[in-house]
Amino acid sequence: MSRTAETEPLLRNANSDEEREEDDAAVTAAAAATRKRKVLLAIAAVLGVLLIALGVSILVVELLKRGKTHGDDGKHHRTGIHWKPCQSGDKKFLCGTLSVPLDHAIPDGERIDIGMKKLPVAQGSKRLGSMLIDPGGPGGSGIELVEGAGEGISMIIGGTYDIIGFDPRGVGLSQPIRCFEDANFHRAFDSTFPTSVETIVAREQLRGLLCAKNAGKILPYMSTAAVARDMKMIMLAEGDEELNYWGYSYGSILGQTFVNMFPELVGRVIIDGVVNPYAWAEGWGFWLNPKTKQLDWLTHAAEGVAGFASLCEEAGAKRCALATSGNVAKRIQAISTKLALEPIPAVDAEVPGVVDDATLRHLLFRMIYQPAKWPVLAEALDQADRRNATLLQDLYASPPEDRCPLYDQPLLEPLLGISCSDGPVPPPFNKGELKHDIAKVNEQYPYGGDFSALARIGCSFWPGVAKERFSGPWNATTKNPVLILSNAFDPVTPLESARIAHASLAGSRLVVKTNAYGHCSPSMPSKCTNKIIRAYFADGTVPEHDVTNCTSDASPFAAPAHSSLFARGMSDVEEPDMTIHDALTDIWQKVMMKA
Numbered sequence: 362m363s364r365t366a367e368t369e370p371l372l373r374n375a376n377s378d379e380e381r382e383e384d385d386a387a388v389t390a391a392a393a394a395t396r397k398r399k400v401l402l403a404i405a406a407v408l409g410v411l412l413i414a415l416g417v418s419i420l421v422v423e424l425l426k427r428g429k430t431h432g433d434d435g436k437h438h439r440t441g442i443h444w445k446p447c448q449s450g451d452k453k454f455l456c457g458t459l460s461v462p463l464d465h466a467i468p469d470g471e472r473i474d475i476g477m478k479k480l481p482v483a484q485g486s487k488r489l490g491s492m493l494i495d496p497g498g499p500g501g502s503g504i505e506l507v508e509g510a511g512e513g514i515s516m517i518i519g520g521t522y523d524i525i526g527f528d529p530r531g532v533g534l535s536q537p538i539r540c541f542e543d544a545n546f547h548r549a550f551d552s553t554f555p556t557s558v559e560t561i562v563a564r565e566q567l568r569g570l571l572c573a574k575n576a577g578k579i580l581p582y583m584s585t586a587a588v589a590r591d592m593k594m595i596m597l598a599e600g601d602e603e604l605n606y607w608g609y610s611y612g613s614i615l616g617q618t619f620v621n622m623f624p625e626l627v628g629r630v631i632i633d634g635v636v637n638p639y640a641w642a643e644g645w646g647f648w649l650n651p652k653t654k655q656l657d658w659l660t661h662a663a664e665g666v667a668g669f670a671s672l673c674e675e676a677g678a679k680r681c682a683l684a685t686s687g688n689v690a691k692r693i694q695a696i697s698t699k700l701a702l703e704p705i706p707a708v709d710a711e712v713p714g715v716v717d718d719a720t721l722r723h724l725l726f727r728m729i730y731q732p733a734k735w736p737v738l739a740e741a742l743d744q745a746d747r748r749n750a751t752l753l754q755d756l757y758a759s760p761p762e763d764r765c766p767l768y769d770q771p772l773l774e775p776l777l778g779i780s781c782s783d784g785p786v787p788p789p790f791n792k793g794e795l796k797h798d799i800a801k802v803n804e805q806y807p808y809g810g811d812f813s814a815l816a817r818i819g820c821s822f823w824p825g826v827a828k829e830r831f832s833g834p835w836n837a838t839t840k841n842p843v844l845i846l847s848n849a850f851d852p853v854t855p856l857e858s859a860r861i862a863h864a865s866l867a868g869s870r871l872v873v874k875t876n877a878y879g880h881c882s883p884s885m886p887s888k889c890t891n892k893i894i895r896a897y898f899a900d901g902t903v904p905e906h907d908v909t910n911c912t913s914d915a916s917p918f919a920a921p922a923h924s925s926l927f928a929r930g931m932s933d934v935e936e937p938d939m940t941i942h943d944a945l946t947d948i949w950q951k952v953m954m955k956a
């Protein structure tokens with residue numbers, strides 16, 4: 362019994378009937394065009410008699426040609442996206458959908474709608490084209506990203522591109538993957554946190570069975586290759602001849618997939634916070650790199666926590682609450698040990714809960730993505746040290762939404778659907794070996810290691826096998842150079858991965874922010890990178906050589922004058938914009954909270 366068809370309309374906005382009508386219109390476009398051609402022919406025949414007599418038969422030929430061209434275009438798909446005002450009433454944006462084939466190998470077959478939102482170039486400004494963005498995840502919503510970060514991104518790149526965020530297939534407004542019959546069941550499932558490997562295995566088995574039962578047709582069509590083909594269709598529908606794109610985190614895999622599948626369509630493409638494409642496509646996204654047998658993606662995660670401690674110590678007690686005495690790293694360790702022995706009931710927190718060492722470890726993992734939050738994290742740790750865990754729990758847990766009816770936003774299922782689709786079908790499950798690997802990973806990678814295990818087990822039970830999977834080669838010669846951005850100490854997309862992508866893509870340029878922690882370039886403000894990005898989007902200029910000396914302009918614990926860089930949105934390329942960082946981390950946090 363599949364309730365997919367019933368639950369879906371709940372998610373679609375109230376415009377869905379209208380949208381469906383448009384789809385119907387698209388389906389019948391061929392018929393309409395044929396009718397129109399017949400009418401034109403009839404008119405032409407009549408006019409022809411008259412006009413030939415007048416000696417202007419060229420016009421007839423012209424009319425016939427136009428009628429024919431239109432009919433051909435309408436036959437397979439709509440060529441444009443019908444943009445209209447958004448339901449939210451926010452006039453800054455336009456909303457639209459594009460109908461794409463469920464299976465790109467069968468262009469005449471079943472279709473799905475890709476939902477998207479656009480921030481158009483301001484009226485009267487120069488427009489160079491459109492630019493697509495992706496927040497990563499995988500499974501993050503591009504629509505949410507353009508809502509939160511569209512203006513900041515537009516500002517940095519010079520205001521000359523329409524910024525378009527789309528929900529990748531299986532996500533948000535694009536045929537979201539629904540494994541649970543309703544939001545209550547999903548919430549109940551998410552509220553259990555198994556700790557033993559055996560129970561994680563059984564729980565992922567249950568998830569897989571539910572997805573097989575309820576999510577049905579989208580499962581084999583969620584690979585990144587399919588999304589890259591969707592991007593090509595969006596780009597062409599918007600009238601662009603090349604793809605302009607800024608992809609963060611997993612968005613770098615989407616970017617690398619696109620530029621290697623369609624190197625002749627590469628315009629201005631930035632990959633920012635880069636994932637190693639070889640490890641991604643040969644393993645299972647978040648699990649051990651099949652070559653090195655390490656969790657290479659977490660190479661610098663522990664360094665992120667160390668960086669938090671050392672920058673705090675440098676800033677001193679006035680700016681960092683944890684820096685009251687001696688070694689901050691040791692103090693964090695001591696707090697963790699104390700929380701393990703004596704967890705704290707946080708009764709006054711917004712979501713009351715017990716704070717223990719596992720809570721702290723998970724929170725630290727999330728917080729190393731976003732240095733902007735380090736001062737408040739230090740405050741929370743200092744208070745927890747004095748047995749008040751209110752702030753710590755507030756950072757850790759936000760209240761569940763209580764919309765009625767409950768709104769189901771699947772996040773971990775799209776993440777699994779996309780990352781499992783991109784890797785090979787996992788070999789048969791060997792529990793002993795897996796338990797051994799998981800124990801090793803948890804010990805070696807205290808921050809993020811447990812997430813890896815979950816993702817790996819999830820892929821073993823994932824019921825979809827991608828019909829099309831792109832697994833390289835990753836070294837195409839692109840029409841225009843790709844710009845690659847990396848923070849030196851990115852906790853989850855290490856600089857080493859950016860170097861691998863850079864070595865593969867001829868002509869690409871690598872820009873490294875030397876002193877930067879946090880995930881992706883917006884996590885620490887830098888005028889230096891902003892200037893490079895703006896020049897690139899203005900006319901395709903890339904630096905003559907790789908740039909390895911960009912720095913962030915402020916420490917997260919900077920003096921008040923500088924900390925304003927972190928605190929408020931900025932308005933010029935000279936003043937980096939933190940709204941992008943905030944929008945990105947909001948999206949990533951949501952995914953991580955589910956894990």
Ligand SMILES: *[C@@H]1O[C@H](CO)[C@@H](O)[C@H](O)[C@H]1NC(C)=O
Pocket residue numbers: 744749750751752
């Ligand atoms: C605990 O910390 C919270 C948040 O900082 C604060 O509002 C509250 O007054 C503190 N409680 C006690 C008992 O000190």
Ligand SMILES: *[C@@H]1O[C@H](CO)[C@@H](O)[C@H](O)[C@H]1NC(C)=O
Pocket residue numbers: 834835836
């Ligand atoms: C790209 O990589 C493939 C396989 O990894 C290799 O065979 C090919 O020669 C490379 N092409 C270029 C242009 O380097």
Ligand SMILES: *[C@@H]1O[C@H](CO)[C@@H](O)[C@H](O)[C@H]1NC(C)=O
Pocket residue numbers: 889910911912
């Ligand atoms: C980085 O190095 C280049 C080349 O050595 C130099 O021209 C530039 O001024 C440096 N930039 C910064 C921000 O230090």
